[in-house]
Amino acid sequence: MGVTIGEAARVAPSDRQLAWQELEFYAFIHFTVNTFTDREWGTGEEKPEVFNPAELDASQWIEVCKSGGMKAVILTCKHHDGFCLWPSRQTPHTVRNSPWRDGQGDLVREVADACRAAGLKFGIYLSPWDRHEPSYGDSDRYNSFFVEQLKELLTGYGELFCVWFDGACGEGPNGKRQAYDWDAYYLVIRELQPNAVISVCGPDVRWCGNEAGHTRRNEWSVVPASMRDNEKIQSESQQEDDPEFARRAGSGDEDLGSRAVLDRTDEVIWYPAEVNTSIRPGWFYHASEDSRVKSTEELIDLYERTVGGNSTFLLNLPPDLRGLIHETDAERLKELGNRLRARYRYNLAAEAQVSADESLDADHSPDKLVDGRSDTYWSAPHGSEQAAIELDLGSEKLFDRIVLGEYIREGQRIERFRLEREAGGEWLPFYEGEVVGYKKICRFDPIRARRIRIRILESRWCPTLKEVGVFRTEVAYEETREQSG
Template identity: 65%
Template structure:
């Protein structure tokens, strides 16, 4: 039992996984009957008459997300309480039984249309656990019910980029535990929305393991194949609304893909990580949290650690009872976007000259790593450690961020790298950063440094490293 390095390198992302990874940063919208009851997990017995967001504006939601640089929105179309934000034909526990728009509204449609109008992707969250539906716990009957609702969402609202399943699985009203037919759910999604990733309890995107925004030092996208079943094993699922669960950091799973792990398993898969956390302490809106919105600095740190740590960032924004994202959240999101654009809008190395320590393969000479295109790369012509790229910025330049990208279309290879710099040609190289994996993107956060020359040393790699991108940035730019 062991996976050879050559085998691990041959594991690459699917087209849908690659498209998803390039989205980087998108929004989660938790909105529903819980917004009006003050609960985080509803019981399923809530009166639909409570649901009446009199100022609901899907465009406002999308505007807020766009202002921060988000690329999509995932909407909680049905949470554990079973209340549907669309007029499902299979239950009356939905917006059609509410006073909102006199029962004629379809919130899923309005959000999907608003996303499309402003160029954002649209995804759906559909809770498998349903505390309202009487057939829950009668496994064949409920699986048919669930697939009917899933079909509604996948056929009536245009292109879906993500179907997000969590693994919560409690007892139904009859005291029985439902056995979810995951394979049938997956098959339906592949049939109706073949480009959509299936996330968390699904084969395409892996949950990072916590809701606290924690990142591993080394986040591998190539991990043991058995991890695909972790979140859909009901014995491990979340069964109660436990605040401690959302803050859990399981350090026992800190290493998911090193050579030591490969030596203990017999199969690996491409299963990249998504990190989900909320801008507030809770997932659904609570007025008591209005002064506990994550600050711009906290959001920037999360963004840089998550997107810059080979994962995608799913940030929850819970609209209030008006049906609007609260002013405090909206303000911080706009400031976040402005700061990210200011920092990462200009690659200070764009005009640099590049020298490689050895001949290379890929798309032309090593300068292709500065072209801003994910489809080009440089690689040494044979495995050689260290592989070195030296960048001459032309003059001493102030910077505090360096962004690296691998050509992940050919797998994840780099295991350890260093960054060094110097102001003048004849000086000794000074250490800047010592890192492990890169993957899709690595943001190296540095102290403000002035230098003309920067050197990237790939110290350890699984076969030839393939470098797709190199960027130098300064967060102190006005």
């Protein structure tokens, strides 16, 4: 048993996984009958008549998302209550039988069209658990019903970047539990939307293990293959006397990919993490939570810990009873976007002189780190597990963020690194880090330096880097103003 360092280093993402990772930050939109009944989980007994958002404007939702720097949107097309936001042919429990748009509306189409007009990607959430559908629990019959609903969404709304499944599995209206045919679901998605990642209860994107925005100190994208089944409800509890069950890595475990984990697993896969949380305490809109929207500072911290911690950031924005993103939520997203754009607009290393103690060859030289391209990268020679890269900024600069990114098409390699600055002819350490992955945002108190050194202390096979960014936040800017009088 055990996976070697060389084997782990060569595991890389698929094209669809890489395209998803590059989106970085995108929205969840939770909206259904629950919005109007003031609930989080519907019972399935709600009447379609309760769904009537008089001012619904999908373009307003997308404008808010875009103002925050989001690049995609995932809509809850059907939550556990079973109410469909599109006029599904499989059930009468849809917008067709609501007063909204006089029964002629299709919210999935409105959101998909608004995304496309604004240049954002569109994805769907479809709950396998359906508390309204009578066939739920009659496994073969319901699986056929669910596949047909999937086909409607996969063929009617243009290209999708994501199909998002959660694993909720409760009793149906017939008193039975459903056995989901995940393989059949995946097959139809791969056939009809081959570029879409299948998330959470799927083979492409991994749940981070919580809904509170908690992030790990080290987030590995190369993890034990057994994690693919963690969120499928039937697999969460031990069903028989199986000694291998106790060896499985859980979604909430802190260490998912270190050498110690590799030593006790037989197979690893590329299964990167998504962090999902809501801008409010709940997933659906509740007027009682209008004063509990996350602050701009909380959102910036979440962004830097998630996107800057080798994950993606899926932030929920629940429309209100009018069918609009509430003014408070919209203002926070706008502030977030403005702050992030200002913070990361100018890379102080864009014109730096970069050198390395070793490079693989001329095509992977250290100047690739600041050429502004995502398809070029520096690499140490094969077999090298340590390296040093120096940046000369040209003059002394004040900064408090350094952004690193591995060239993950070649795998995730870096296990430990140190940032140092030159002062008085000495190299002084100011940051210690571990994994990098797609993106690592290193945060520290403002410092001044002209010369910076990145020392890679441990890696798998050989380290790569495609980018280095040096940035100054508002805190550093204020310090500069104070020092200048």
